[in-house]
Amino acid sequence: SRQLTLASRPHGAPTDKNFELKTVDLPALKDGEVLLRTIYLSLDPYMRGRMSDAKSYADPVNVGDVMVGATVCQVEESKNDKFSEGEWVLAYTGWQSYAISNGEGLMQLGKEPANPSYALGIMGMPGFTAYMGLLDIGAPKEGETVVVAAATGPVGATVGQIAKIKGCKVVGVAGGSEKCAHAVEKLGFDACIDHKADDFAEQLEKACDKGIDVYYENVGGKVFDAVLPLLNTAARVPLCGLVSQYNATSLPEGPDRMGMLMGQLLTKRIKMQGFIIFDDYGHRYDEFAQDMQKWLQDGKVQYREHMVEGIENTVSAFNDMISGKNFGKTVVKINDA
Ligand code: NDP
Structure with missing residues (x-):
């Protein structure tokens, strides 16, 4: 071997x-x-x-x-x-x-x-993660605005497509114009913003003209910074991953913004909840597999x-x-x- x-x-x-x-x-x-x-x-x-x-x-x-x-x-x-x-x-x-x-x-x-x-992706761990995090913690309602980054990866792409199935407006965040075009044209997102653009935060605000009801957190960093002021009252934030900081060797520089974050969570009654897919939801895999199999067959998920x-x-x-x-x-x- x-x-x-x-x-x-x-x-x-x-x-x-x-x-x-x-x-x-x-x-x-x-x-x-x-x-x-x-x-x-x-x-x-x-x-x-x-x-x-x-x-x-x-x-x-x-x-x-x-x-x-x-x-x-x-x-x-x-x-x-x-x-x-x-x-x-x-x-x-x-x-x-x-x-x-x-x-x-x-x-x-x-x-x-x-x-x-x-079995390693859409029908496996990443697909299952997208499904449970979005539906159980994000609990999106028809007409709400859902934002997800790493929008063309296995988790993000699935989150956005399930949110579309549930009747939401979906705004993706991805790195580069090719990925953004894919999210809109192939995955059916309503918009997708390139986080490498200088005016990323302004573009995101424009795309989310009614604020954000569900932010499915995959990346952290500057994407979260841009999202936080746009979160609506009673928004839900499934905290799935923070890939922008996995290689970090120290905390980011700058002022301590913890107090500001806590203030936002409090006054807007935001629910932010972390989860580890198999630890928290292992017993619900069949539920996911049934839905996803059908969505793939019906061409509703790419x-x-x-x-x-x-x-x-x-x-x-x-x-x-x-x-x-x-x-x-x-x-x-x-x-x-
Ligand atoms: P992806 O295949 O989507 O890969 C990660 C992507 O993150 C990259 O392709 C890149 O996409 C994006 N990214 C990297 N750095 C940055 C940055 N600084 N700012 C913005 N975007 C960045 O990964 P997965 O779909 O497999 O996983 C997505 C997330 O879900 C991860 O955080 C992972 O840890 C988490 N996860 C959590 C689980 C749990 O149980 N809680 C289970 C499975 C996954 P782009 O080029 O578009 O920016």
Whole structure:
């Protein structure tokens, strides 16, 4: 198996030096085990937290261990009655080309799934995150204005499209004109503002002429700064992620604005709630899967992937995603099917 292990903890953006690509021989299979051949590896922002030993909701990857991550694999060899050779599974085998599993925690995807990699995106963790965060915490009502950043990524694109299904006005925020055009033309958003524009805050205000009722928070930083004054009374802010600060090594400079934030939350009775998808909503996956399957079939939700080839390109693909050079859900193709 070719494996990417964590060689040292990154300071700021990870580099190739923080990882070691090595080839190891896997032992022969024991009874009850399966050999998994990784076809697709999901790259997700939360992985930056696992590279760090700062306290978080999940333990970090130990230095020397294989980096964690969700994968879609094919069973190459099976000594487990529940799994047969050639079948596809959703696994959590991490940044490696082959892995041995005892079958626990594998989700079976069948012999010939139509879009196996979707289990890492629109039908998997990011899609589920968008669905629960928006519907359960954001609770959007028809006619309300919903704003979401990272609007063409797997979470943001799904949030906006579900909000459209629920009859909302949707304003996306994305990096660059190509992504913004995609959000409006392909995803059906009402508007999408480029956060790199000098007059970003003014453009956002113009697009949200009735204020913002739901701000689905993916990024933090200057996008939140522009959103805060536009939030309406009783606005909801599902706090999903803060990707603009995942590589930060210190707090941003400038005056302490905590008092101002608290004042806004109080006087406008804003609800801001963080959530960790599987910890808070794991028991509701089926509800999501049923709705999403139908929306995909009916063409109500579009999905775009950013596919990169080869395990050796994983680190650069990860950094591209964190910094916005991806266009769609980042997936690394590790082996051919
Ligand atoms: P994406 O594929 O959308 O990648 C992240 C995107 O963030 C980039 O493509 C970029 O898009 C945008 N971005 C990066 N830096 C900035 C910045 N400084 N300002 C504005 N935008 C920026 O990621 P996902 O859809 O997988 O994840 C989205 C968010 O959801 C993340 O914060 C992630 O941590 C969070 N999440 C949380 C979960 C939970 O359980 N709470 C579960 C899953 C995801 P652009 O070029 O458009 O700016």
